[in-house]
Amino acid sequence: MSDIQKILVPDVGGDEVEIIEVCVAVGDSLEADEGIVTVETDKASMDIPAPMAGELVSLSVNVGDKIKEGDVIGEMKAASAESEAPAAEAEPASESAPAAQEAASAPVSEPAPTPAPSGGSEIIEVTVPDIGEDGEVDVIEVLVAVGDEVQEEDGLITLETDKATMDVPSSHAGIIKEVLINVGDKIATGGVVFKLETNSGAPAAIEQPAAPAPVAEAPKAEVSAPAAAPKVAPVPHHPQAGDIKATGKIYTSPSIRRLAREFGVDLTLVKGTGRKGRILKEDVQSYVKYELSRPKANAGSSLGAGEGGLQVIAQPKVDFSKFGEVEEVALTRIQKISGPNLHRNWVTIPHVTQFDEADITEVEAFRKEQNVVCEKQKMGFKITPLVFIMKAVANALSAYPVFNSSLSEDGEHLVMKKYFHIGVAVDTPNGLVVPVVRDVDKKGIYDLSKELLEISAKAREGKLKAADMQGSCFTISSLGGIGGTAFTPIVNAPDVAILGVSKSEMKPKWNGKEFIPRLMLPLSLSYDHRVIDGAVAARFAVHLSSVMTDIRKLVL
């Protein structure tokens, strides 16, 4: 399924040229014709383009190397099948390229060195790629077992972050030799999850496994009182072997390691301020101070209420079957994940909801006109009312920047954002997800419409990545397609406000002389009252409605 293809140097109009810049890195996914390296001839500098769209699997040259026409500078893997597959046509050099289609083909008498060791299988470690989470995440499913044969990109395990679940793909094709994690384990970016014997020819050298995640040594609950603790599982004890590797990354001295141990500080999380980043005693002390002083983000999220001073009585246990037939259905995975977050946001953020109505008679007329144009020109998408709301929200955020902020962890500052990324709540068969559309202020109505279409499709297919759901400034939750007159959305922390949109309705409006029919869109703006005052919120809502009423204001 993965076609590895060599990247050949095309005619560069000279004998040998020197590489002056490497523009990409192994693992990058490239568009066809995207520059891979820049070379300098005696006349000019030029880019060596990617022969096709796909992922750069290996790169065998460096800045300063000299290359000539026909040299191999690396290998690419074609983009997966659904992406238009322009691989075949966009291959300028393919005539001269040896048939390197089989992944396993050994280098066929190529003069240029290809350092990626091919041939012969090799045991490699499969690590967790960047999952866009700082901390550890739960392993909720292990999809393969020892002895399974996997293809590159096959899912190996399923991780659950606080936003979504995702599969960790295999970095290589091969056979699973060892499974190093179990369901319920926690793992961080770079953690080793499997040992894999690669199929021969797989470019094994590409992905040097990151050093074993040092966080794996998270402080365990230790028993200091000897009397307690019935049976402690003994851990075999090899003080010399391996210790350098496991702890060598932490740059500090034995006394600081002991101090950290006493406070239960994970030194991999402490930033060293000494020379060359050495962790000093003061660094550990200030880390502990900081951790103690900052508000506990988790307070109230766990069922054990009371941590944040929230004393509630337990829900009484009810036997519903006494009253009639019942059936127990498990919450969906997304519900299980989002539940505690919603709970936290609901109890920790003082919510106020401001209601308003926007007159969208004109904008709707305009939208429908434009959609006729879209259809005529076969643009492949339709403009939805949501796109105008997004533009109007971006406009209102820039007019009232406090809405585009987050409360700092210590609760003493506001982080003001200079970008305008807007989250859009999408209803999917699995539950509610919130993909983020970036730089809404810079995009036009067409672009936004297209992007929204793509991202909603991705959301419904469960293909959103963690990164697709991060970085929002403000969230819009639209139930307008369904109905309702108003609702109170929950702020999606760390955002400080959220806009709920209900179903628009033709209403009689008094223009001073008579009632005229106007299409009114109900808006429900919930906000964090710690950050935003009621008056500002009312102004924001009015601003938003007025822009919606007359979208020419968007360009003012």
Add this chain to the structure above:
Amino acid sequence: MSNEIKTQVVVLGSGPGGYSAAFRAADLGLDVVLIEKYSNLGGVCLNVGCIPSKALLHVAKVLDDAKDMAAHGVTFGQPEIDLEKIRQWKDKEVVGKLTQGVGGMAKMRKVKVVNGYGKFTSDKTIEVEGADGNTKVTFDNAIIACGSSVVNLPFIPEDDRIIDSTGALELKDVPGEMLVLGGGIIGLEMGTVYSSLGAKVSVVEFADQLVPAADADVVKIYTKHNKPRFESIMLSTKVVAVDAKDDGLYVTFEGKNAPEGQVRYDKILVAVGRKPNGHLIAADKAGVNVDERGFINVTNELRTNVANIFAIGDVVGQPMLAHKAVHEAHVAAEVIAGKKHVFEPRCIPSIAYTDPEIAWVGVTEREAKEQGLNIEVANFPWSASGRAIASARTEGKTKLIFEKESGRVLGGAIVGINAGEMLGEIGLAVEMGADAEDVGLTIHAHPTLNESIGLAAEVFEGSITDLPNAKAVKKK
């Protein structure tokens, strides 16, 4: 007649690990009972190990140095050796002084010493069989520090002329022909003593190098220097049979360098390793798991599978070294006293007090390769050291192993006179996370052997001026 004692902490065994655990626990305010089967405290190390062997090696060194000076213009007469007097000095003034010191410190700290053989009877009690009757010790916490004993080979007959390290230290006589079975640290140290005293010593080692744990390039220097000392060094060879006859011990060898037929020796020293004593203390009565070989597995707090019973030293695993046991002892005592400490050294030093000495700490080059670490090795040969030249001992070298990218010191090895005394700096560098620049910028006194460590760091840094500099800027 039976006594009963109740205590907060009982320590089983009074070697360096055991007495350190007992003293540390006492200093942290706990009631401590220390059980020892011999009359002297101090265990193998003080009585029949590290310390007496160093006394005899000192004798050997003085003899060798005096002889070596003949080449440089000072000739002494033939030494007269009074074995009885050497033994007295070793036993009374060296070992005696230290074990009495330990006994005195136990009294000072109010650690109650119970002499006798202690065995567990439950996870709260140990029964001690003493010369004056039994003592039942009831404890809250126990620290097992029962150590290890020499490995005996099954095919070797019982004979006065076949000795282990303890027998060798007794120094009954100096044999004519002696075979040392095992080319590890203990075998080579005792081989050094006996050869300096005049015995013709041969060494047989199953591995393909002496001191197999150290890097080959380091050991090679030792082996080359000691060719004249030993009658033969038989590597990749093993002893398969020993025939004890009246006129000598007839040994049959097998392997790459095995001599033909039987070879006669007057004495054989068996130094093939040590085995843990985990099976000798009725640990099962306390529910403590002991593995097949006799090791007791512990957590990094030195806790066994039974929460109130700890174990330290040789019985918990390799390396079987006093200094490792002492550090484990402190951690175990501190954990019992409620401190949140763990045993997590980055490195544990090893030293062969041979001539020249072989000393290494942290990762060896071989281990680094096995672990796939990205390292760079820097060597400083002592042929370029003024102090080594002035001491007429230029065979040595100082080798540092750096993490290539960061320049961090991961380990090092020294072969040469006084190597053991110099090793501490490298261990400190590893623990502190020092890099080559840190070591190189530390001014080492000149002329010393110790400055070779700073100079090896400069080799890595490319700032060395006492040797040709491979990293010097190339002139066009």
